Amino acid sequence: MPLDLPTAQNSASVLETFARVRGDSEALAKPLSPEDCMIQSMEAASPAKWHLAHTSWFFETFILVPNAKDYSPFHPDFGYLFNSYYNQIGEMHQRGKRGMLSRPSLQDVLSYRSFVNDALIRLVEDADEKTFAAIEPLILLGCSHEQQHQELLLTDLQHGLFQNAMKPAIYKDAREGEGGGAPLKWREMEGGVCNIGWNGDGFAFDNEQPRHKVYLHPFELANRPVTNGEFIEFIEDGGYQAPVHWLSDAWEVINQDLWTAPLYWRKSETDNKWYRYSLFGEVEIDPHAPVCHVSSYEAAAYASWIGARLPTEFEWEAAASLFPLEGRFLKGGAPFLPKPASNPENDDRLLQLFGDVWEWTASPYVAYPGFAVPPGAVGEYNGKFMSGQMVLKGGSCATPEGHIRVSYRNFFPPEARWQFSGFRLARDCN
Structure with missing residues (x-):
């Protein structure tokens, strides 16, 4: 299987990867209610809403703020709320209390994602060769980072919903490729x-x-x-x-x-x-x-x-x-x-x-x-x-x-x- 994250390619290819990864995160969240997106069942897990915001914070903090002229962060408090463990960036909201963040709302977080998306696309489209060479590795790191959080969104969500006696089903299982098992060799x-x-x-x-x-x-x-x-x-x-x-x-x-x-x-x-x-x-x-x-x-x-x-x-x-x-x-x-x-x-x-x-x-x-x-x-x-x-x-x-x-x-x-x-x-x- 070829690696989906390109490198040393043109800006259109990088933006295509960026758009696909960002869209995949939102597709995972689409079946979820705002209440689903707030669940935090243990300190090691995070709410789906937090994952959606933190991955946007990553692009904003490491790419947009240092490189985009006249860029202003979406909200002055988001840098504190959605930092995960980057101590050199500054203080952060307590990890075990991420599920207490009823505000910003899920809609506000989705607006944040859209705001960051638009700003990064403008940055790449306007970048000269030197600037693009500098930000491309960080964009690809941000995309791979977001893919990690897509998996974490699912595992953390499953642990949270497991606490619910209704045992809710969130997704439809695609069962193609069934195997009959293989003997141990x-x-x-x-x-x-x-x-x-x-x-x-x-x-x-x-x-x-x-x-x-x-x-x-x-x-x-x-x-x-x-x-x-x-x-x-x-x-x-x-x-x-x-x-x-x-x-x-x-x-x-x-x-x-x-x-x-x-x-x-x-x-x-x-x-x-x-x-x-x-x-x-x-x-x-x-x-x-x-x-x-x-x-x-x-x-x-x-x-x-x-x-x-x-x-x-x-x-x-x-x-x-x-x-x-x-x-x-x-x-x-x-x-x-x-x-x-x-x-x-x-x-x-x-x-x-x-x-x-x-x-x-x-x-x-x-x-x-x-x-x-x-x-x-x-x-x-x-x-x-x-x-x-x-x-x-x-x-x-x-x-x-x-x-x-x-x-x-x-x-x-x-x-x-x-x-x-x-x-x-x-x-x-x-």
């Missing part, structure tokens, strides 16, 4: 010296760089992610009650928060079937689809139970680089559910490396050798989070199409599970 990887990190001419985040070499011992990688049905076996075998499989911190979390299954799951006492809440309402769990909404802790516990382990991010990337970047992603404001793998008989491919579910790895999120934080406030984007997080790879069904690269590094705390996160197994070669 192992593919041996030779290991050796591998190149890791971004090595291309297009856009990439700073945390994917610099490209460097790592040595990998021979290993085996499962041909697909762990499925719901397989994870149910772990549950029914008492996996959540067996401390031998859990890290110390994990055991404390699952007992404190009373985890007995992945997030959004419940077992019906009426028909003895498993169900989970989704943005399409409550759905029966497909045993062949990848398990989703599990933490790194749960992934590692399952791997221990089955006698395997999680791959490192380097093992995952080395293996994934051998296959096309194809998968089930978010398309133009139309979300999906993770679906079963479909595998022709005797096929030795690695399936669902991209899309469907993010895959937890065993790697902590740390800097690559030679990494340097970019200067200025924009340098706060990734580098300052390189502590206490684990790396996920591959994207999910809520990740915008064209957003992912083999080198892409997502990261969340090991206890996080409201993202579309799953995992596949690895093991050492004997």
Whole structure:
């Protein structure tokens, strides 16, 4: 799949990308009521309205204010309300209280988006060659940043609506591409010296760089992610009650928060079937689809139970680089559910490396050798989070199409599970 974010191209191409990304965000929000857009169910999540405003704040703060002559911000308070964590920019509204912002209204936020859109288009159209060369990388960063927030809008919204006993359905599920499931197989990887990190001419985040070499011992990688049905076996075998499989911190979390299954799951006492809440309402769990909404802790516990382990991010990337970047992603404001793998008989491919579910790895999120934080406030984007997080790879069904690269590094705390996160197994070669 080609990367959708162009670079070193003309202004028309950049504006086309900008318009598409901005339109996709509003398409995701279109089915939502103003009340839906205010929900904040936990500090780690943000209201949909805030996501729509913050992504506009990003373009305004880092591109329009420094570069557009006579530009005046849309509202004097928005810089405070919609800053996320850029301390060099100034003070910001408390993260855990974003759901208290009944004002500005949703309509005001949409007007803000329109105002920023018009100003950026004028800036690009009027820019000379030197100015365009300076702002183009920031526009592409802003577009990729907004795509990240499109996924966050969906995951945060799902967590918020899960608190509602009505279990509302927001979107219609497009179910094309159903698969019947694929048997678990192992593919041996030779290991050796591998190149890791971004090595291309297009856009990439700073945390994917610099490209460097790592040595990998021979290993085996499962041909697909762990499925719901397989994870149910772990549950029914008492996996959540067996401390031998859990890290110390994990055991404390699952007992404190009373985890007995992945997030959004419940077992019906009426028909003895498993169900989970989704943005399409409550759905029966497909045993062949990848398990989703599990933490790194749960992934590692399952791997221990089955006698395997999680791959490192380097093992995952080395293996994934051998296959096309194809998968089930978010398309133009139309979300999906993770679906079963479909595998022709005797096929030795690695399936669902991209899309469907993010895959937890065993790697902590740390800097690559030679990494340097970019200067200025924009340098706060990734580098300052390189502590206490684990790396996920591959994207999910809520990740915008064209957003992912083999080198892409997502990261969340090991206890996080409201993202579309799953995992596949690895093991050492004997």
